[in-house]
Amino acid sequence: MVEHMRARTLAADRAIVEAIEDGSRQLVVLGAGLCARAWRMPVLAETIVYEVDHPSTQRYKRSRLAELEPKAREVRFASVDFEAEDLSLTLANAGHDASAGTTWIWEGVTPYLTPLAIARTLEGASARSAAGSTLIMTYAMPVARSRGRFAEWLLHEGLRAIGEPLEGLMGARAAHRLVEASGFEITKDARVDVLGGKRRAHALVAERLLVAVRR
Numbered sequence: 001m002v003e004h005m006r007a008r009t010l011a012a013d014r015a016i017v018e019a020i021e022d023g024s025r026q027l028v029v030l031g032a033g034l035c036a037r038a039w040r041m042p043v044l045a046e047t048i049v050y051e052v053d054h055p056s057t058q059r060y061k062r063s064r065l066a067e068l069e070p071k072a073r074e075v076r077f078a079s080v081d082f083e084a085e086d087l088s089l090t091l092a093n094a095g096h097d098a099s100a101g102t103t104w105i106w107e108g109v110t111p112y113l114t115p116l117a118i119a120r121t122l123e124g125a126s127a128r129s130a131a132g133s134t135l136i137m138t139y140a141m142p143v144a145r146s147r148g149r150f151a152e153w154l155l156h157e158g159l160r161a162i163g164e165p166l167e168g169l170m171g172a173r174a175a176h177r178l179v180e181a182s183g184f185e186i187t188k189d190a191r192v193d194v195l196g197g198k199r200r201a202h203a204l205v206a207e208r209l210l211v212a213v214r215r
């Protein structure tokens with residue numbers, strides 16, 4: 001899993017650098033968790049980063065940030081529960097400019113959400129995306145349970161036991177349908193280990209990263 005995460009983060013970093021070098025000056029990190037991009041990526045020097053996360057995760061992160069100096073021009077925090085709240089309204093209140101281009105990064109989050117929350121969040125992001133905005137999103141495919149691998153079973157049941165069941169697993173066709181229905185056009189989609197330069201890293205979950213542009 002560690003190799004997998006490394007490949008995923010590298011793949012997402014590359015896509016972000018491309019979008020920022022293309023002129024995007026707003027980066028919204030959806031389900032930011034302990035993502036450190038705003039504090040470690042010099043390419044964000046002219047960019048406002050919006051850290052969007054569940055209130056409890058965000059509270060913990062903010063308690064750990066202390067005096068860390070961001071590399072981004074500015075970091076703004078907005079808390080939201082994707083299952084119950086309106087992303088668009090939350091971002092508007094945090095000062096996000098829907099008339100300017102935005103880069104959205106949604107890494108490692110969709111597997112934990114219901115399909116309805118995924119669709120609503122995509123709609124919210126789309127509603128605040130000027131034409132040309134970029135969505136970078138990872139999604140995880142259902143595992144072939146028939147393979148009967150104990151580790152896979154353990155991952156699923158372990159996450160369920162700690163209250164984080166994998167409810168948002170989806171195949172490529174379903175993911176594309178959701179993203180395209182919200183008004184984005186997919187330009188890239190590949191396994192994260194391949195994109196991250198790690199050929200076939202062992203992963204318990206087959207995870208892909210897609211890049212899409214707002215029409």
Ligand SMILES: C[S@@+](CC[C@H](N)C(=O)[O-])C[C@H]1O[C@@H](n2cnc3c(N)ncnc32)[C@H](O)[C@@H]1O
Nearest residue numbers: 031032033053054057080081082083107108109
């Ligand atoms: C596995 S972590 C990924 C964190 C980060 N994006 C990364 O790649 O390292 C999942 C993130 O999704 C967030 N999340 C899960 N369910 C959520 C919900 N209903 N609303 C908002 N955020 C949620 C969690 O708070 C957590 O930050």
